[in-house]
Amino acid sequence: MEHETATRNQAVERYVLGEMPLEERESFESHFFDCPECADDVRSAAAFVANARAVLRDDALPVEKPVQPRERQAWFAWMRPAWAPAMAGVLLAIAGYESFVAMPLRHQLAAALEPRQAAAQLLRGETRAEPMQFQSGRPMVLNLEVDSTAKPSGYLVTITDAASGAIAYTVQATAPDDDQALSILIPDRSLRPGRYTVVVRAVGGSKPGEEVGRYPFEVK
Amino acid sequence: MDRYPFDCEYVARLKDGDPEVQRHFTGYFGELLVIKLRARLRSPQLIEDARQETFLRVLTTLRRNGLEHPERLGAFVLSVCNNVLHEMFRAEKRTTDMEDAPEPLDERDDPERRYVTEQRKAQVRNVLDELSAKDRELLKQVFLEERDKDQVCRDFQVDRNYLRVLLHRARNRFRAALGGSGGGA
Numbered sequence: 001m002e003h004e005t006a007t008r009n010q011a012v013e014r015y016v017l018g019e020m021p022l023e024e025r026e027s028f029e030s031h032f033f034d035c036p037e038c039a040d041d042v043r044s045a046a047a048f049v050a051n052a053r054a055v056l057r058d059d060a061l062p063v064e065k066p067v068q069p070r071e072r073q074a075w076f077a078w079m080r081p082a083w084a085p086a087m088a089g090v091l092l093a094i095a096g097y098e099s100f101v102a103m104p105l106r107h108q109l110a111a112a113l114e115p116r117q118a119a120a121q122l123l124r125g126e127t128r129a130e131p132m133q134f135q136s137g138r139p140m141v142l143n144l145e146v147d148s149t150a151k152p153s154g155y156l157v158t159i160t161d162a163a164s165g166a167i168a169y170t171v172q173a174t175a176p177d178d179d180q181a182l183s184i185l186i187p188d189r190s191l192r193p194g195r196y197t198v199v200v201r202a203v204g205g206s207k208p209g210e211e212v213g214r215y216p217f218e219v220k
Numbered sequence: 221m222d223r224y225p226f227d228c229e230y231v232a233r234l235k236d237g238d239p240e241v242q243r244h245f246t247g248y249f250g251e252l253l254v255i256k257l258r259a260r261l262r263s264p265q266l267i268e269d270a271r272q273e274t275f276l277r278v279l280t281t282l283r284r285n286g287l288e289h290p291e292r293l294g295a296f297v298l299s300v301c302n303n304v305l306h307e308m309f310r311a312e313k314r315t316t317d318m319e320d321a322p323e324p325l326d327e328r329d330d331p332e333r334r335y336v337t338e339q340r341k342a343q344v345r346n347v348l349d350e351l352s353a354k355d356r357e358l359l360k361q362v363f364l365e366e367r368d369k370d371q372v373c374r375d376f377q378v379d380r381n382y383l384r385v386l387l388h389r390a391r392n393r394f395r396a397a398l399g400g401s402g403g404g405a
Contacts, residue, residue, distance in 0.1 A: 012391075013384040017362075017369065018259065029256055033294035036223055039252055045387065046255045048394045049363055050335040051344040056364040058341075156365050158375070167375060170357070201367060209367045 001031040006038055016045040060172060122181060123198065123215040131216035136193055140219075143181035144200060146212050151175075152205035155212065157184055162195035162216065172203070191219050224248075226293040235282050246275060249297050251335075256298075258332065260305055270308060274301040343397040347390050355386055 001011065001024075011028050014020050020028065032038035120141035121132045134140045146155065157171040168191060176182050182200065198215040202208055224230055224244055233241040253274060257267045277300050281287075287296060348356055354376065361372045362383065373380055 010381075010384045010388065013387045017384065017387065019369075019380070025259070029298060030295060033249075033252060033298040034292060035294075039248075039294075041391075042255060043251050044395045045391045046251075046332075047335040047340060048344060048347075048387075048391045050332040051337075051340040051394075052348065052359060052390075053332070053363050054336045055341050055345050055348060056360045060360075060364065156361075156367070160375075201365075203365060209365070209371075211371075 001027040003031070003035055003038065006031055006035075012038065012041045012045050015042065016049060118185070120183075121217070123217060131195060131218045133218045133220050136191070136219050140186040140191075142184045142186065142198060142215070142217065144184065144198060144213065144215055146176075146182050146200055152202035152208070152210075152212075154203040155182060156201045156203050157182070158199045158201075159186075159191075160197045160199065162197050168196065193219050226291055228290050231282060231287050231290040231293060234279070235286070249294070250275075253297070253301055254334070256301065257305075261308075266308065270301065270304050273304045277304070340394075340398070343394055346397060347393045350393070351386075351390070358383065358386065359390070 006012070006028060011020075011031075015025065015028055032042050118139040118141050119134050120143060121134065122143045122145065123132055144157075152175055154175055155173045157173055158167055159169045159171075160167050169186075171184055173182055173184070184198070195216065195218045198213075198217065200212045200215070202210045202212055224241070230241060234245055250271060253271045254267060257270050261267050261270065274297065278297055281300070287293060348359070351359070358372065358376050358378070361367045361375075362369055369380065369383065373383060
């Protein structure tokens with residue numbers, strides 16, 4: 001392979017992405033072992049991929065932050081005789097913010113943290129039957145029957161809008177115990193009414209990336 | 221990575237055991253060998269064995285016979301590596317069932333980790349932060365989740381060329397950020 005050919009054919013990227021057939025790969029290796037410029041390109045591409053993997057892996061680790069509800073200060077504690085006239089307008093603004101913005105958000109947060117009834121359904125793989133239905137306005141628990149002989153260490157779960165094909169959510173999950181379903185919690189109001197497809201793929205194991213199942217469901 | 225011309229002087233110094241040239245030689249070709257070998261061998265131990273055996277044979281041959289075309293030192297290293305690989309595969313065929321699925325790499329032993337440094341990670345993080353959420357997720361699913369690339373491209377409604385161009389640009393920004401050739405740490 002000549003240098004100009006390697007550059008024109010995006011050889012470095014295709015090599016690092018594993019897209020070359022064996023013969024082409026060997027030809028490109030023969031080239032870059034003798035071409036310092038292409039060797040540098042291959043080296044930097046490999047270093048980028050290795051470090052990107054490390055960064056993305058670090059970012060994927062769950063970080064638990066305790067949620068501390070903000071303590072409400074009594075609003076009248078801000079009142080001081082000397083500052084009363086100047087503080088009146090500020091207090092009105094704060095009260096308005098509390099009433100129309102902060103309080104509704106606080107209620108939503110408290111509601112999300114409190115135990116609530118959730119709609120749980122067992123979803124089996126794609127069948128001709130109508131998809132399972134969930135009522136919107138409640139948290140949903142999707143119990144997915146997964147059966148992979150490849151014994152993956154985990155699963156990548158993608159929830160896709162069936163109409164647009166757009167990915168709504170991606171969830172990384174560890175493999176459940178044998179005979180247990182893979183449970184995915186969807187907080188209420190996270191999905192608009194419509195049809196969705198859950199696609200589950202293996203992570204790790206003997207067949208990484210294998211599609212394990214497709215599960216349609218509908219939010220009404 | 222400093223560049224040395226592979227010429228008569230370089231080969232002569234290598235034959236004589238010049239420590240500076242030996243360091244450059246093993247550093248320069250060591251990385252390239254690992255990149256090549258990772259596509260052929262899953263076991264970190266086998267990759268390291270093949271790398272060491274390649275160097276041993278190259279240096280032994282140089283000291284015994286020299287090299288007729290010093291400027292083709294790279295091609296010589298590659299051909300020795302290919303011979304080592306063929307011998308390893310022949311030995312594997314005699315002793316194991318080739319249909320068995322290879323053991324997945326243990327992260328801790330992954331030879332790729334030799335390329336990972338805090339400085340490089342910081343630069344890569346900057347590059348990734350500049351990407352759109354879509355492009356970042358695309359790279360994550362390809363490189364971290366190791367999903368089928370065709371399927372990932374279908375899911376993200378892009379073609380394979382988009383993925384290559386994305387990698388090309390990200391790699392160039394990474395190299396520029398490190399300020400040198402080869403992405404040296």
